[in-house]
Amino acid sequence: MVLDELNTHFEDSSFAVRSVKQYLDARPALLTQPTTLMLVSDNKFRVLQTFTRDRDLLLKALHDQAVHYAWKLEGDKSIGYGTLERLDQSLNALEQIAQATARIQGRKNLVWVGQGFPSIDPSELKTKDQDLINGTIQHITNLLLDTRVALYAVDPTTSAAGMVEITDPTQLEFAQAAGDSFVTNADPFGSQLDFDRLGPVTGGRVIRGMNDIDKQIANFVDLGTKFYTIGYSPSDSNSAPRQYRNIRVVCLRPGLTVTARNGYYATPPASQSSKEALIYDLNAAALSSIPLTALKVTIDAAKSEKASAGTYVVHVDVSTLTWHPTNEGTSTAKVAVLVVGLSSKDKIISHTLQSMSAMTKGAADLSTSRKSADFLITSRLPRGADRLRFVVREMDTGRMGTEEISLREARQN
Template structure:
């Protein structure tokens, strides 16, 4: 592996900032999180619809397989709870033909419901020059479409180096962009959904990958930092794949092989920083294999119609970046509970 790839994989999230259409969005170090942790839990039936009316006694929470006491429990109606959606269009990691498919579908979504968004929504566009993003969310779909007209280039102008080295640059810029957007979202209250419309960025992982012990430690810390950044900002990440599974960037190797979280530096792999993996582990969804991009976006937004918020008080970790696997079970037949996969505790 080249030295540049190693620097990208273990340092990109720690860079100073990310270019936006409104100046620089700095990536400030995350403050120490409060002792109490909150989880958004989606509960669905076998048919995929939300399951409502459950009580706290129906839920069990496990922390590293050990029962964890639930401190608070609330069933939330998404239509009245503070919720924000960021719809990010990833031009940098897409081909022109992909963008030509996306554009009418994006307009279709923004102009649905007579142009009235279900939740305050922000439009962002990622190119190799940085992120152009609105300064504040809006529920005016027509206004959001006009913003997209301004931000989205009519002709793709990606001047990154082609091939392997161009892929290195896209990884770096993608992870910087993710950090910058989440830092901006963190400033606002409530639950946030980050819908990343993209085939995904390259992932340099596999048996031929070699990292020194120091690089493994730095990579593990970066994985932990990204995970905690999303959790503390209350951001759930969704991957909207405009290509579908047969054409995606993971066509030769499935992202599922990277889903198991590393619990120590020697287990860390760059694949854990893939968009699909980050989305799944945040409690979001990987949506694709469909030409109905507007429908996929709508499905992600519908995730907030009804959900449960539970909290717990974790014990202090024994070491830095100590991974804790979380699991929520519901004592009702035929239902599935989905939440973020875990957290990285600190002493």
């Protein structure tokens, strides 16, 4: 569950917190599934309580956290830097959630309590900004799909316009005729960058105009326990960049309806290794307040006598990497390794970035987690830095892993 106090007015955020408390109070002391509580506000995205089935721990985390005033929202009256900054912060939070839960097997349900990022008409932006934002949303959408995160969102703003739920074939046909995102190959973000469209894209939904927020949360959690995993091979092999390919799942049993992801971007995997995607991901990970675990990363100081001070061995679990065969019978994986020096107040003091490749010796077993690909990187020990954060990003998929070491211990050694 995420409390969105970045895009939600103060009084509505207060109502949201009370509603989440009502939801938790009505649950048993031992929850049916592990739950984590997160917060996104003006200047931070952080975990209030890590995954737990202990309801009381979640209630305590909720009680200990004061509601934040949404300064960026209140001071923003038009499309400008503030609006784009809130959009970027919201997408950044979604990216961190996806990267942090990627190695958790199966479907993950993200319940977002708040208004969500601001709607923006792309035509009001400069062409360069349009391309950047469209590419970022496409990148985040692909990442949510890849990591099997379904977004369910409920807006605590009681005056918000209601959103029609599609519950039968007649309503579905009407929606298709109206020309919404169910239309074949229609890009859901083509005409409007809208948070509401992110839910259906991931297989979830967004609800507005309701005041029983606790019951809506309970409904979302219940929906997340009933799902099937199905797939298909498209008959059309066209994979033009940014083309949105529609998916429609029809249940043949009368009286039943299916909620499914309504499509995906048929973008070649190379888009993940673009300069823009690389910069966005590394910037997000550099200041992430939660560990990213899509790649399993551990760090050791280099033991060789020839190694200079500040040289480290970055170990990446081979089973979490994507390997490509070579003509010589070996396999290779490409990553970018970023090392940032952070102050005690989370300010970046230094950074080192290097692209690297790992290669196996012959037909190695790449499925076991007992083996690692090792990368050597040297980063100076910057003055005033409290710790080093290591970020490893796979070039092909955009999956990332992070690990930190204390510089106080390093200096002592």
